[in-house]
Amino acid sequence: MKFLEYKAKAIFAKYGIPVPRGVVAARPEEIHDPPLPCMVKAQVLVGGRGKAGGIKPAATIEEAHAIASQILGMDIKGYKVKTVYLEQRLDIEKELYLSFTIDRSAREPLLIASAMGGMEIETVPHDQLFMQHIPTLIGIQPYVLRSMTKRLGLADHLGEQVEDIARKAYALFRKEDAELVEINPLVVTKGGKVIAGDAKLVVDDNAEYRHLEYAKLDQDRTALEEEAHEKGITFIQLDGDIGVIANGAGLTMATLDVLNLKGGKGGTFLDLGGTDDPDKVAQAFELLIKAKPSVILLNIFGGITKADTVALGVKKALEVMHADVPVVARIKGVNEDAAKQILRDIGMHPAETMEEAAELAVQVKRGGV
Amino acid sequence: MKFLEYKAKAIFAKYGIPVPRGVVAARPEEIHDPPLPCMVKAQVLVGGRGKAGGIKPAATIEEAHAIASQILGMDIKGYKVKTVYLEQRLDIEKELYLSFTIDRSAREPLLIASAMGGMEIETVPHDQLFMQHIPTLIGIQPYVLRSMTKRLGLADHLGEQVEDIARKAYALFRKEDAELVEINPLVVTKGGKVIAGDAKLVVDDNAEYRHLEYAKLDQDRTALEEEAHEKGITFIQLDGDIGVIANGAGLTMATLDVLNLKGGKGGTFLDLGGTDDPDKVAQAFELLIKAKPSVILLNIFGGITKADTVALGVKKALEVMHADVPVVARIKGVNEDAAKQILRDIGMHPAETMEEAAELAVQVKRGGV
Amino acid sequence: MAVLLTKHSRVVVQGITGHQGQFHTRAMLDFGTKVVAGSSPGKGGSKVEGVPVFDSVQQAVDKKRANASIIFVPAPYTKDAAIEAMEAGLKLVVIITERIPFHDTLEFIPYARTKGAVVIGPNCPGIITPAEAKMGIMPSHIFKPGDCGVISRSGTLTYEIVNAMTQGGFGQSTCVGIGGDPIIGTNTLEALELFQADRKTKRIVVVGEIGGTAEEEAAAYIHKNVTKPVVAYVAGRTAPPGKRMGHAGAIIQGNMGTAESKVKAFNDAGVPVAEYPVDIAKLLGQT
C-alpha cells in the first residue's frame, strides 16, 4: 500500500516526526487558509514530480489558487493529479536523506542516511551513504544513531533532532508494517530545525488486516488491476496482446518467458494461485477477457489442482462473458484427460507442454490455426 | 521499590488491567464516597494482612469509618498502617493466581499461573502451577497464553480475559522495570468478569532513574536505612551489636560470618563499595554510629582503594560525631601503613587479617582489650 | 542421507484440522512421511487421518517425539505457530502459509537462529526427499529418487522442472522449495551449502527468479565453494520490472535483481542456465 505524501506525513506526525504545516485540496476552491508562503505539491504515487512541474511556490492566496488550478488535473508520468498539498515553505539550510527499508539478503531492516539529500539517492556516491542493518530482535540502539549523525557531520543540536527522527521513523517502520519509510529531503532549516520535507511510505500489502484503515487508499493500479486486487487475484497488465494465465508466480513468469522465446508477447500476468474452484477460475478469466487479449494462453501445472474443475471455470467464464477469444490451454493435474475433453468441447486448443502451448498461442494469434 | 496495593493498582489500571473501584484514606474523616459494600484494606508493604485483621468488610459509610478507625494505626508485623484502601467488594466465584518475576538461573522472566489462587501460592502443589519462561527477545506469544488458560481449565469467555490481563501484566513487567508483578487473587466474579483482587508490584531499584515518579515511595526501611538509601549507601540493620562495615557485598557478608564464628554478632551490614573518598567514608561511619553499636568492626580489602584516605574518613566521622565507640580496623590497600598509623593515633585497634579483626572486636566488646 | 528431511523425521502438522492441513497430512502419510502428530489449539484429543491431535506442539514433542513441524495455519497466526515450534525444540520448521506480513517473518527468522532451528519458507511448497518423506504440498508422483538436489524459489515451476527431470531420468536426492517471499528462512546460498555437504547429492539444480540478489550471491558462492555441477533456470526474463523499494531499494539492489544480472552471474560462475524450463534435463545430461 503506497501513501500519498500528505497521508504519509499525517502518519509521520502521529509518530512525532516534525512535518511542515499544510492543507490538502482536490479543487482550488477548497483552499482556504494555506500556510503562506507555501509550496503547492501535486499528490501522485510517482517520483519526479518536481521536474514534471508538479511542485511550485506560491506567496499569496491568489497565487496558491492559480497554481493549484494548473497542477490539479496534470498528467505526471501517467498519473492524473487529483489532489494538491499546500505546505509551509521551508527556509532550507541543508538537505539530508533518511530511510528504512528491508534488505532481503541480510533479512534485516536497513537504515540509510546521507548528508547529500534532496537528490535521487541512488546517484549519491556510496561513500556518502551511511548504511546500517537493524537487528529486529533488539531494535535500534543509540550507538547506531550516534554513528549516523557523526558520519553525516552534524552539529550536536542537529544531530539530536536527526537521531530522534530516525528513532521515530524506525518505530513507524516496525509498527506500521512498512516496506519503506523514506524522507528525502530531510530538511535542516536556517533556524536550525530538522523537518521532513517529503515523505514516502509503503506498507506491506500482506499486513493489510492489521491496518484496515489503510485498505481504502488510492493505489498505483489500473482499473482492472484494482478490480483484481479487490477479488484477491494477482493480476498485472502488460503491453503485449496475449493474455497469460498460469498458476504460481514462478510458472506465470516462466510462461511469459517461453511465450516470448516463441515470438509472442504477454498482455497480462495473471497468477491463479493454488485454486481449482471453478468460480474463482471464472472470475480470473473474466478479468482476463476484459483486458481484451487477442489470444489467451492458459498454463496450469497442478499436481493437486483438479484440472477438470479449472476447465469448467474456463468454460463458464467464456459463456458468461459471451467471449469468443481463442484459448490455448495446457492443463496438467488431477483428471487432466477430462479437462482436455471439456476444453475441446468448447473449441479450445489443448496442448501437452508449455512450450507447445506457447507456440500454438503465437500461431493462433497469427491466424495460423 | 515496593508499592502499596492501591498504588500498584493505579499502575495496573494504567495498563488496562481491571481493578476494583476504590478510595484511599489516611484518616477516617477523609473517607467520603467509598464504593459500598466495600473491603477496608490496610496498606502495608507486608503480606498476611488478612490474618492480622487488616482487611475487613463494611456495608455502610458509618461502618467504613468505624473499621477504618480500627485499622489505621494498627501494627502489622512491625509495620504501622498509615493508609487504608476502601475497595468495591467483589462477588467471588473463583480465585486464580498470576505473576511475572525473573528466574535468575534461566535468565528469563517467568510466568506463573494457577487455578488455586487466594492462598499462599508456594503452598500450592507444583502440578497445580503453570510455569512458563518468556524469552525477552520475542516477548509473550499467544500460544503461551492459550496453554495457560487451558491448564487453568477456564471457559473461553474467562480465558480470553485472563489472557488479556496476562499480556498487559507482561507489558507492565517489562516497561516498568518490575522485579515482580503478582495478582493474588485474580478474581473471577459471579458475573463472569476477571479482576485483580490484590496487586503486588516491586520495581528494580537500579531502574529508579527511568521512573523518577516512583522514587518517593514509602519503602520497607527503617529510618536509618532510609537515610542510607538517600545517601546511596548499602546499609541494613541487623539484630546484633557489633557494627560491621566492609567494602563489597561478598566481603561484608564474609566479615559477618567470620565475626559469628568468633562468637560475635553483627548489628549492621554496611557495604562501603569501592569508595575511598574520606567524606563518603565519614558519612557511612556516621550512619553506623547512629545505629549505636558497642564496637565497630571495619574490614577493607582494597587493592586499589587508598587505605589512608579511608582511615582519614573514619577519623573525621568520629570527631564530628564526638563518638567514643571503639573501632577495630583491618585495612589492606594502597598506603596501608599510613592508614594503620592514623588509626593508632586516634586510639583504634588495627588488625592484620579479618579473622584477627573479628576476634579482636569480640574481645573489645567483652572488655578484654 | 539427504538434506534436512529423511524417513526418520518425526513430523507434527500445525493446523492439521484445517482443510489444507488435513488434505496434505493424508498426502504426506501416503508418501511415507512419519507424521506422528498434529496440533490445533482446543482440538487436542481428536484424530485427523489417524494422526493424534494435540493442543500444543510441546505435547506433540512430549508424547510423540516430534522433531520437525510443517505449518498450515493462516497468516495472522503463523508467527505464533512458528515460535511455538521453535520453543518446543523443533529444529526444522517448514512454513507453507503465504501472505505472512514480513515484519512477522523478520522476527521469527532471526529468532529461529537463536534456537538453532532451520526454517523453510514461508510461502513455499516444502521439502521432499523421494522414497523417504515429504513435508510439503507438492504432487508426489512427479518425483523419483536420484542424485540431483533441487533448490527453488517457486512452486509450480518447480513441478514443471522436476517433471522434466524425472522424465529425463534425473531423480532427486531432495527438493527444497525455499519460498517466494522477500524474507525466507533458508535462502538459495544456504540450501546450496546443505547440498554441497550431502553425500547423496551429485548435481544441483537452482531455480531462481527475478527480484532480490539471492541468485547473484548464490553464484558467487558456487564459484568459490561448490565442487558439484550446478545448472540453473531463471524465471522472469520478460516479466515487468518488479516493484522496487523506492530509491532505498535501488541502493540495496544496485544493478542486480534483473534476469540479465542473474543469468550473467550464473554464467560467470560456470553455471549453465536453461533457456526453457524443460532444458534443465538436457543440461543435466551434459554434466
Add this chain to the structure above:
Amino acid sequence: MAVLLTKHSRVVVQGITGHQGQFHTRAMLDFGTKVVAGSSPGKGGSKVEGVPVFDSVQQAVDKKRANASIIFVPAPYTKDAAIEAMEAGLKLVVIITERIPFHDTLEFIPYARTKGAVVIGPNCPGIITPAEAKMGIMPSHIFKPGDCGVISRSGTLTYEIVNAMTQGGFGQSTCVGIGGDPIIGTNTLEALELFQADRKTKRIVVVGEIGGTAEEEAAAYIHKNVTKPVVAYVAGRTAPPGKRMGHAGAIIQGNMGTAESKVKAFNDAGVPVAEYPVDIAKLLGQT
C-alpha cells in the same frame, strides 16, 4: 592456555575517557594486557594512556583488530555499549558497571548468545590470567600464575581469597569474577565448564554467596561432569535473608538459596567448603 583471556587478546576499553576507564586502562597496560584501543563517542582521535581512542567499537575493530571489550560506561548506557560491542563482532565482553537495570541485562545477555559472544558480568571485577593479561579492576599484585581456576560472584572477597591462595603457594590459571547481579552473562556452572576444559587448570575454587540457586546447580554439575578437584566458600551464612521476590520467588527458589542449602549441595557433590575465607588455601593443600 587459560580461560577466555590470554596475552593475545586485543582489548578495547569502552568508556576509556571516564575516570574509572582511564585509571584501569593504565593498570591493565601495566599488567601486560594488550589494550589496543579505547572507545568514547565524540572523543575519537584522542589518546588515553597512549591508547588511541575511537568514536565507535567498530572503528577499534577495523583499525586495531580489537577482539574483546571491557565496559566502564555508566549504567544507563551499558546496554547500548554491550550491544555495540557484540554487533562489532567482539566475542568477549566484560562489564564492570554496576547498578544496571536487570531488564536491560535481560535483553543484551540473550542477544549475546545470538551473536556467539561471552559476557562476563555485569557488576563484576573482571577476568585475570596472571602473567598474561587482565581485563578488570582487581589489584594485580595479589595474583600469581598457577594451576587454580577461580570463579567468584564477589569482588573484594575474591581478593581476600586469592591473596590467601597466593600466600599459600597456590597460583591461578585464570580468575573469573562472574559478578554479583541476579542476571549475569556467565554463571558459575558455565565458568566451571570452561575450567574443566582448560588444560592449564588443575583445581578449581568456587566463591559463592547466598541468593539464587547458582551454587546448587553448579554442585550438581560438578558431581556429574567435573573431574578436577573443586573447593568452595559460601558467603552469607549469617547474613539477613535476602529480599525474596514475593511468593513467586519462593516458588522458583524453593528451599534453595540459603547458605545451608549451598553448603550441603557442595558437600553432597564432594566439594569441601571452607569455614573461613583463608581456609581455601588449606583445602587446596589437601586436594
